[in-house]
Amino acid sequence: MAYDDGDARWRDDPATAPPARARRAEQNPFAADDYVDDPRPLLDEPDDEPGRYGGLAILTPSPRRPERDDHHGRGHLLAHLVCEAALLVAAAVVAALIYRRDPSLLSGDARQQLMVAVGGLGLLALAAGLSLRAGVVNLAVGPIALAAAIHVAEQGDRGIAIAGGGAVVAAAVGGLAMGALVAGLQVPGWAASLGVGFAAMTFVAQRDAPVTLQGGFEPTAHAVPVLAAVAGLTAVGGLLAAIPAVRRQLGRFRSSGDPAQRPGLIAGLVVVVALGVSSALAAAGGMLLASGAGEPVAPGTGIEWTGLAVGAALLGGVSAFGRRGGVVGTFLAVVLITLVLELVDRGRFASPFAVAAGALLLGLVVTRVVERFGRPWAVEPDDAEGDAPPRNPPPRDRVRDSWPVRFVGHGGRSRGAHGR
Numbered sequence: 001m002a003y004d005d006g007d008a009r010w011r012d013d014p015a016t017a018p019p020a021r022a023r024r025a026e027q028n029p030f031a032a033d034d035y036v037d038d039p040r041p042l043l044d045e046p047d048d049e050p051g052r053y054g055g056l057a058i059l060t061p062s063p064r065r066p067e068r069d070d071h072h073g074r075g076h077l078l079a080h081l082v083c084e085a086a087l088l089v090a091a092a093v094v095a096a097l098i099y100r101r102d103p104s105l106l107s108g109d110a111r112q113q114l115m116v117a118v119g120g121l122g123l124l125a126l127a128a129g130l131s132l133r134a135g136v137v138n139l140a141v142g143p144i145a146l147a148a149a150i151h152v153a154e155q156g157d158r159g160i161a162i163a164g165g166g167a168v169v170a171a172a173v174g175g176l177a178m179g180a181l182v183a184g185l186q187v188p189g190w191a192a193s194l195g196v197g198f199a200a201m202t203f204v205a206q207r208d209a210p211v212t213l214q215g216g217f218e219p220t221a222h223a224v225p226v227l228a229a230v231a232g233l234t235a236v237g238g239l240l241a242a243i244p245a246v247r248r249q250l251g252r253f254r255s256s257g258d259p260a261q262r263p264g265l266i267a268g269l270v271v272v273v274a275l276g277v278s279s280a281l282a283a284a285g286g287m288l289l290a291s292g293a294g295e296p297v298a299p300g301t302g303i304e305w306t307g308l309a310v311g312a313a314l315l316g317g318v319s320a321f322g323r324r325g326g327v328v329g330t331f332l333a334v335v336l337i338t339l340v341l342e343l344v345d346r347g348r349f350a351s352p353f354a355v356a357a358g359a360l361l362l363g364l365v366v367t368r369v370v371e372r373f374g375r376p377w378a379v380e381p382d383d384a385e386g387d388a389p390p391r392n393p394p395p396r397d398r399v400r401d402s403w404p405v406r407f408v409g410h411g412g413r414s415r416g417a418h419g420r
Contacts, residue, residue, distance in 0.1 A: 004140070067185055077242065079373035080317045080326030083366055087332040089318070094339040098346075107344065114342060115223040116292030121228040121312065122334045123285030124305060126237065127278040129313035129330050134274035134321030135253035136182055136189025141196035142306030144171050145286025146297075147200040149205060152287045156215030160287075163194060168283045174199075175279025176272055183253075183268030186261070189275070196279075201301055210296035217293045226288065231331050238327035250274070251323025282309075296397045307356030312337050315365020319370050333359070 077259070099106050124141050131138035148167040155163035174196055182192045219226055241247050252267035286305075290297045316333035317326030337359055344350045 013355055017028070030255070032398045041280065059242045062206070077326070078168055079370055080329060083317050083369065084326055084329040087329060091332060091336040091339060094336060094343060098339060098343055099205070101343075101346065105346065107218065112220040112223040113292055113294070114338065116219045116288055117341075118290030118335055118338045119219075119223075119226040120285045121308060121338055122234060122331055123281045125312035125316070125330050125334050126230070126234055126308035127281035127285065128306075128309040129316065129318045129325060129342065130237070130274055130281070131158060131189065131249050131278040132195075132310070132313055132318045132320065133247075133322060133325055134189075134271055135251055136179075136193075136271050137310065137320075138175070138178075138193045138194040138275055138278045139190050139306055139310070140200060140283075141202035141278065141282040141309050142302035143197040143204070144174070144282040146290065146300060146302030148283035148286040149297050150204055150211050150299070151214045152217075153211040153290055156213055156217055156291075158215070160215065160217040163341050164217075164287050166285075167287065168280050171283035172280040176276040178279070179272030179275035182275065193275075197302075197306070204299050207299045209229050210298040212296045213291065213294070217291050219288055220294075223292075231328075234331040235328050238325065238330070241325055241414030242327060247323055249368060254322040261330075269295045278339040285309075304352045304356055307360060308337060308341075308352065311356050311359025311363050315359050315366055317366060317370055320364060320367040321371065324370050 095106065104110060104178070124145055127141045128138060131141075148164075148171060151167045152160070152163045155166070171418075178192050178196045181187065182189050241250060250270060252263055253271050289305075312333040313330055314320055316329030317324075317334075318330065319325065337355060340355055341352060345356065373401070
């Protein structure tokens, strides 16, 4: 009797039938333990290249898998170094133009005020850069800074420690609440920060005339320490963020898949802390800008300060997508923007809004350069962003250890690599 038909040989004596797995292995070698159906869904093959991978269909990766753009922990800072060198040259050129127009602008009291202005705008740019690196840009840095400046101008006679400390603490609490909103509801940082910014504008809008500075706080008398502190803070922050592990943790909120999917508790905590510190730095920067100018603080929106701060961060090499950034590029961009503001203010060439617009547009160009060249030049296929399928599929005997795949037969039945 021939036994050509599958299980027919076991119909006469079911007691002697081997297990179902062994019967399937005997009938079809490809149904062995190493090739069992995988219930996970398949990705559709591209319409224009059907069967490109020779019967292999790659499974969908986790949408929020942490990025691995630092191959073996080594990031390339060459793009950032080139941008920072260009910023240094540009700042030197603008300083030479200012000195040629009026040498007194770079000496004496004018130089002291210029240094304090660099320190104040540097804190704003540092606040914007921190939020950008965390993937939740804080658009409220300008309104917060203006509100803190007006508060210090009104309450300065009580002492800078009380007036300034109260402004910084209030800004930090508002930033923490904003971070809790962003992390808790998984919403974009720009939307939440706009709400906080409008709240700060409401506080400022209650004044209909410039507020004269009260008290005797004169940051120009400590211009050199202020400038050195801001420069050191920027450099230390840039060096810490250059460490791959720190950069990955700081940028965990950066979307790598579905932006509405929750990234986890650690990423949420990082966002809360980043927005709290960012808002506190913005308040401190506003106090320096108001006190160093020595003029009454005029009510407004503060949106131009937001544009200058975010533009300086982008121009300094911080990516608009988050996570990536240079070392001292933000500080050099602040120096350049402050010198340009001084030049256009003396020559009446343009307004701060025009300077902010130029910094933002050039900063977007820098972002494209950083994203293109600021990553490793050679990565493995499974380390590449986007998880693109390998150009050449792995050998058949290594499939189970390297890629979760399913073999699609001509009869429409699929057999997976991990066995049922």
